[in-house]
Amino acid sequence: MENNEHLERFFEQMKNQDEQLEIPTFPSVHTRKFGFWIPAGIAASMGLAFLFLQEPTTVEITSPEVVIITLQEDENQNQHFTIEETTFLDTWESPTSSLLTEY
Numbered sequence: 001m002e003n004n005e006h007l008e009r010f011f012e013q014m015k016n017q018d019e020q021l022e023i024p025t026f027p028s029v030h031t032r033k034f035g036f037w038i039p040a041g042i043a044a045s046m047g048l049a050f051l052f053l054q055e056p057t058t059v060e061i062t063s064p065e066v067v068i069i070t071l072q073e074d075e076n077q078n079q080h081f082t083i084e085e086t087t088f089l090d091t092w093e094s095p096t097s098s099l100l101t102e103y
Contacts, residue, residue, distance in 0.1 A: 068084040 066086050068082075068086065070082045070084075071079055072082055073079050
């Protein structure tokens with residue numbers, strides 16, 4: 001019990017000493033705030049520039065993108081090349097499909 005009272009008195013004295021201490025005032029720090037208006041103005045300027053700086057594009061006639069070259073054999077066993085130009089490939093045959101039928 002004696003130790004408890006002794007400890008309580010010790011901490012009471014510490015509290016009293018802490019209450020008498022002078023706490024220095026810290027200078028206030030002014031931070032520079034990055035306002036909302038600056039990014040909004042930049043975004044608005046870029047949006048307007050994008051709308052006004054676009055040039056109308058002309059539609060160009062596309063050239064054929066696909067050239068189909070086929071090798072055909074007639075009834076006299078003569079082979080002829082046929083060349084076709086088109087903008088899309090409507091049929092496709094695997095280059096290895098002949099391996100399935102000939103060998």
